[in-house]
Amino acid sequence: MRDFLQQMTARFSVLRGVLPLNGVAAARDALAGVQLASMDIPQVLGYARIAGMPAVTGLYTVFLPLVAFAFFGASRHLVVAADSATATIFASRLATMAPASSAEYAALAAMVALLTAALLLVARIFKLGFLADFLSRTVLVGFLAGVGVQVGIAMLGDMFGVTGHATRSIDQLLLVVREAAHINVPTFAISALVVVVILVCKRLWPRLPVPLIAVVAGIAASDLLDFAAHGISVLGPVEGGLPPLRIPLVTWQQMLDLVPVAASCFVMIVAQSAAASRVFAERYHEPVDTNADLLGIAAANAAAAFSGAFVVNGSLTQTAMADRAGTRSQFGQLVFAAVVVAVLLFFSRFLQYLPHCILASIVFTIAVGLVDLRGLFAIRGESPGEFALAVFTAAAVVLIGVEHGILVAVAVSLLRHVRHSYRPHTMVLAPGDDGLWVPVPAVPGIETAPGLIVYRFGADLFYANDHFFVDDARRLIDRAPSAMRWFVVDASAITDLDYSAARSVGELCAALKQNGIEVIFARVNRYLRSDMDRHGITPIVESRCIFSTLHEALLAAGVEQPHERVKGAP
Structure with a gap:
């Protein structure tokens, strides 16, 4: 049977996150899956609250979507389920289109999941997994911090027992401040107790399933003490049983309005899922197949759409929880899904007593965890500019x-990438204190040797930075201490040359040659040489002035024994 499953896996590229699996590993992952369920079920109930959906739909996200990803995905560790970031993305838009938790709202949420699945499928077909690289880790830290702040503010109303809700974070904060005199004291006391206990236990006993304990204790206390009669809001009746399978029905105009929302979810999913799968694959020295994971997440979102749930994502926090629980394959996630089925069939009726303030408090602690202060301070210490970008992104989200x-x-x-390419670092080889040539910033008034400048441009040449290259070269030559005879371009960082840049470089080379200055290109790779040939630069500078090493270029400029005079020369 095991051999048959492995053959099926190899032939159809399914169950790659589960197999190979032996008896010992299956037992380990099964136990870890139960433990993961105990920690994660309260969280997905909270995510449903963020999404504006009925609480039971949070459980739906960890049933069929988990099974779908385990079947089609490649990562052995990634947990695909409800996520605060994507939940906030679509909830902020859907709140303006339909009342939260209504049937129309649920249909819109399901359509967002279906559209997101379609975008992920297109990305898999065209192998667009590389798109994850366009959201830098720095900006992702800032984005998640912004989401954490926004989600935390959104939960304040339920935590304080304040009625009313605003779609914008600032408006919600102002609403809570205005209603401060009407805070429900028992609600606030329960919220404060839950938040403090979760945060303290997270630091002291991280493996203890405190959110689950809080949910169970809250349900029991609410039933025994009749919280609802004391003004403490509770969930109310929760539909039990397995999720109904249905096609989300919305109007054509509504679907068009939801496309930008799905696109935003798509970008977040690609970036966050790829980051999560890479982190844990590298930890266990396993291969990463981002495109296969895109197919798995597409299948998971399609399953969510047809089972009355909402957008699911590869969650970094829940994947970390699964890793701490001990799962080493998607078999643990399948056991998690089985536990959820048991809850839906036999225990959902108890959820009606769960106070909103406890769910909001659990979500608030999740939001606090999204604000990675340690990461932000690390970025600030290493790169203040990138720290400013992270803060700007967080502010934009809020x-x-x-x-x-x-x-x-x-x-x-x-x-940020374009800016670095637009004004790259440029260097000139200049005599150092020990007599060797060392690279220094390219400022007018320095030269490598009398009549010689060795100039290094730190990026590819394209239409946006070609004028910078030309102007920089002219300034160096015009203000050099002695008349120039050779201008050597160290092209080690240049791998591409577009049409516009080729025209500018060709005109510069022609003008310098007319003024008696020989232009020599050093460290030219095959790709740059091909561009120079295609764009007609080679005939201008002549093939005899194009070299693959700096050593040859300096010899052509009449410099003797460059290896002994140039520090670090090849």
Whole structure:
């Protein structure tokens, strides 16, 4: 049987996250799956609250979606379930289209999951897993911090027992402040107790399932003491049984309105899932197949859409919880799904007594965990500029919303990359104190030797930075202490040359040659040489002035024994 399953896995690329699996590993993962369920069930109930969906739909996200990813995904560790980031993304938009927890709202949420599944399937077909690289880790830290702040603010109303809800974080905060005089004291006391206990136990006894204990204790206390009669809001009747399978029905216009929401969820899923799967694959020295994971998450979201749930994501926090519980394959997640089935069939009726404030408090502690202060301070210590980008992204999420904040995060990541390529570091070899040539920042007034400048441009040449290359070269030559005879371009960092840059570089080389200055290209790789040939730069500088090493280029410029004079020369 085991051989048959392995053959099926190899042939159809399924169950890669489960197999190979022996009896000992299955027992270990089964026990870990039960422990994971005890920790994660309260969290997914809280995520349903963030999403504006009925609490039971949080359980739906860890049933069929978990099974679908285990079947089609490749990661042995990634937990695909409800997630606070994606829940906040679509909830912020759906709240303006339908009342939370209504049938129309649930249909819209299911359609977002279906559209997200379609985008993920397209990404898998065209092998777009590389898109995860366009959301930098720095900006992702800032984005998650912003989500944490926004989710934390959204939970304050339930934690304080304040009625009313605002869609924007600032408005919600102002609402809580205005209603401060009407805080329900018992609700606030329970909330404060739950938050303190969870945070303290998380530090002292991280493996203790405190959220589950809080849920069970809250249900028991609510039933015995009749919390609802004392003004403490509770969930109310929760539909039991397995999720009904149905196709989400929305209007054509509503579906078009949901496409940007699904696109935002798609970007978040690709970035966060890839990061989570890579972290744990590297920890256990396992291969990473991002494209296969995209297929698995697409299947999981399709399962969520047809089972009355909402968007699911590869959660870094829940994957870390699974790892701490001891799971080493998706078999542990399948056992988790089996535990959820038991809860849906036999224990869902007890959920009606669960106070909203306990769920909100659990979610609040989750939100606190999303704000990675240690990571932010580490970024600040190493790169103040990147820290500013992370803070800007967090502020954008809080002030303008998660849906637009994720787009800002992607734009900021790309702009930062373009900025570095637009004005790259440039260097000139100059005599050092020990007589050897050392690279120094390229500022006018320095030269490598009388009549010689060795200039290094630190990026590919393209239409946005070609003028910087030309202007920098002209300034160095015009302000050199002696008349220039050779201008050597160290092209080790240049692998690409587009049409616009080729025109500018060709015109510069032609002008310098007319002024009696020989232009020599050193460390030219095969790709750059091909571009130079195609764009007509080679005939201008002549093939005799294009070299694959700096040593040959300096010899062509008449410099004797460059290896002894140039520190670090090849």
